Amino acid sequence: MLDTLVLISRVLGLALIVLGGIASLIGAIGFHRFKNFYLRLHPLTITTIWGCVYPLIGVTLLTITLSELGVYRWFIAGASFITALIVLFLAPAGSHAIARGVHKSKTARVQPCLADLLDSELCG
Amino acid sequence: MIWELILIIALLYLASIVLFTIIAFKGPTLGDQVLAIDAITYATIVLMVLFSIYFKEPILTVVVIPLALWVYALDIYMAKYLEKGDLGA
């Protein structure tokens, strides 16, 4: 029973870490493919949630079963889980603040634009 | 099995850090550069945690929590500078 739980936890953790690596690379390619500031918010979100929050939870699931690390593996697990929570709360707030500042300072144009009710000069 | 997989994933994160750094160097506007610095830091966090497992030294994990907190401070500085033109100090 306990061995089954250990196996499930390790496989799930490694799967989340592998998925995070692939998603981070996809986000990095997306930064080069998108042409505009507001469109680049989308690969940043991929990098943040799939590439940082889920791998840290995967590290938590992996390290609580690795008995090679000694007693302090609980420290790695707790610290990475707290970091996942911090990134999950703070990264969307930061990117929203940057987008608001760029839109107010009129440094980037809204490029595929149907309507911009805040400032109609930036449209198109 | 686990340790080789951790090294390969670290190589993926290294490649994404290099691509983000290129965008951070040549981004057309200031906002692109700030977004790229954010992404560099979030990739660095996962890289550091993975190597903390790989080296089997748990004290190296302490670094990542201030890293996640201070980059948010950089976001807020740049947003306030772009929005108001000064930091109000």
Next chain:
Amino acid sequence: MIYMYPETIVYLIMAVSSILSVVAVYLAIMERDLVRAVLYSAIQSGLYTILYYFLMAPDIVLVYLPVAVGLIPGVLLILISKTERVEKE
């Protein structure tokens, strides 16, 4: 292959971050727009963080990171907003 020489990955990461930090310092010196120069300096300090981490000095990372990512861009942005943004000839 990777399993036979695992320390090569660590040296590869250190070499890549060193080269990218040299490019960031060159761009920070040559840039006319001072806000962009502050951002290049932030990129350089983030890459130095990876270097200090792999040189097994997490205490130096804990001291260097708030100063280089938090304090110096904040103080420099206040200073730039009090004076002028673009450097003259």
